[in-house]
Structures are given as structure tokens and as C-alpha cells.
Amino acid sequence: MAIIGIPSNHLNHPNPKHRTNYVDYTQQNYTAALREAGALPVVFPMGSPEEAAEYVNSVDAVLLIGGQDVGPLFYGEDPTPQMGETDRQRDLFELAIVAEARKQNKPLMGICRGAQFINVALGGTLIQDIDTQYTPENGNPIVKHDQFPVKWYEPTHRLDVLPDNFLTGTLGDNPIVNSFHHQGIKQLGADLQPAAFASDGTVEAYQSSDASVRAVQYHPEMMFERDKTHLRVFQDFVDYVNAQK
Numbered sequence: 001m002a003i004i005g006i007p008s009n010h011l012n013h014p015n016p017k018h019r020t021n022y023v024d025y026t027q028q029n030y031t032a033a034l035r036e037a038g039a040l041p042v043v044f045p046m047g048s049p050e051e052a053a054e055y056v057n058s059v060d061a062v063l064l065i066g067g068q069d070v071g072p073l074f075y076g077e078d079p080t081p082q083m084g085e086t087d088r089q090r091d092l093f094e095l096a097i098v099a100e101a102r103k104q105n106k107p108l109m110g111i112c113r114g115a116q117f118i119n120v121a122l123g124g125t126l127i128q129d130i131d132t133q134y135t136p137e138n139g140n141p142i143v144k145h146d147q148f149p150v151k152w153y154e155p156t157h158r159l160d161v162l163p164d165n166f167l168t169g170t171l172g173d174n175p176i177v178n179s180f181h182h183q184g185i186k187q188l189g190a191d192l193q194p195a196a197f198a199s200d201g202t203v204e205a206y207q208s209s210d211a212s213v214r215a216v217q218y219h220p221e222m223m224f225e226r227d228k229t230h231l232r233v234f235q236d237f238v239d240y241v242n243a244q245k
């Protein structure tokens with residue numbers, strides 16, 4: 001059985017339930033999707049970079065999930081006024097996790113922030129705020145990439161899936177997906193190629209040449225319970241991980 005590690009998010013603001021007794025957490029739909037795909041999810045509590053080697057060594061693959069904005073200093077920019085919440089501890093921990101996964105040849109999948117983060121960790125850059133800083137080169141209007149308040153499981157924008165990648169043939173050529181991001185990929189990192197675009201040219205999925213790194217900007221984990229075709233991205237990753245073991 002493929003064991004897949006998920007670096008956690010953490011709740012580090014006072015809240016009515018836990019007050020300042022903060023918690024590390026992962027949304028259940030990520031672990032549910034991995035379980036449904038036949039994998040055993042393991043959550044890494046947010047730790048220090050020094051722990052990354054052992055954490056990665058304990059699993060067959062890593063899934064990086066959604067959350068805060070990626071700190072722009074990690075791709076060489078100061079923050080613009082549109083920057084949302086960032087979390088330096090999470091960035092530093094996940095940076096070490098990605099480096100160790102590459103070093104130990106463990107497959108990596110990213111979702112939303114995870115897609116943005118892996119790109120940055122592999123030398124890519126981000127658009128800090130699509131609505132204010134992006135002009136589509138193809139002349140199309142900017143797509144609404146943060147669909148809130150539309151429900152999280154509802155698909156709202158189309159993808160153009162490119163040939164010969166991990167998404168090709170899994171959802172059709174122009175699937176409709178959900179979208180909860182205000183940042184986007186600017187330059188892809190080393191050895192990464194786009195796998196799908198939105199109609200405004202935003203990179204919505206990418207992979208490495210050997211598909212050991214794969215990422216989607218949308219949230220299949222929020223959609224698979226209502227539309228089983230969206231389990232496929234998890235199933236294919238788990239199958240890939242099992243084949244590498």
C-alpha cells in the first residue's frame with residue numbers, strides 16, 4: 001500500500017474552540033481522496049527543516065496541499081499590497097520536504113498552494129495577485145480564479161488540457177473545475193511543463209518530464225465525492241507511486 005505524507009497546515013490564530021492552544025490540521029477531503037484511491041495517508045505535523053529527511057524517508061510519496069500564499073521572498077520578490085496571509089514556518093518546512101523528496105526520489109503531488117509551492121521550490125515564480133497583476137498574453141479576459149462565494153465543490157471554469165501529460169484523457173479535453181486561488185504560476189521551475197491552462201493562459205496544471213512531480217491548481221479533493229471522475233488524479237498518482245516502489 002502506498003504511504004503518502006501530507007505536511008499539515010496549522011491554526012495559529014486564537015479561535016473560540018482552541019483559543020491559543022493551536023492545532024496542526026489537514027482537511028479530511030485530502031485524506032479521504034487518498035484512502036479512496038487505496039493509499040494510506042500520513043500527516044506530518046508542521047515541523048522544522050531538520051526533520052524533513054526522516055519524514056520523507058518514512059513515506060513513499062508526498063502530497064502538498066492548499067493554504068496560505070507562498071512568501072514572495074522565496075521567489076525573489078517583495079510582497080505587493082495584495083498579498084494574503086503567508087506563513088514562514090510552513091514555507092521553510094515544506095521547502096525542506098520538497099528538497100528531500102527530490103533527493104530521495106519520492107514522487108510529489110501538489111494541489112492549489114501545493115502546486116504553487118512546488119513550483120517555487122523548484123526555481124519557479126508566481127504572480128502575486130492575478131486580478132491586479134496579470135494581463136493575459138492571449139488577449140482573453142482574466143478568468144475569475146477565486147470563485148467564492150460559489151460552493152467549493154462546484155466547477156466554474158474550463159481547462160484546456162494539453163496532450164501527453166498526467167491529466168490527458170482523464171477528464172476530457174475541456175473539463176470544468178473549481179477554483180480558489182488569487183495567485184498563479186508565472187514562470188515554471190526547472191524541468192516543469194504545463195499540463196493544462198485556463199482560457200486566460202493561467203497554468204492550471206503542470207508536471208515534470210517523468211511525471212514524478214505533478215500538480216493541479218484546482219481542488220479535485222473537493223469534487224471527487226460528487227463527481228468520481230475527479231478521483232482519477234489521485235488514483236493515477238497512487239498507481240504511479242505503487243509502480244515506483
Ligand SMILES: [Mn+2]
Nearest residue numbers: 145179198217
Ligand atoms: Mn483557476
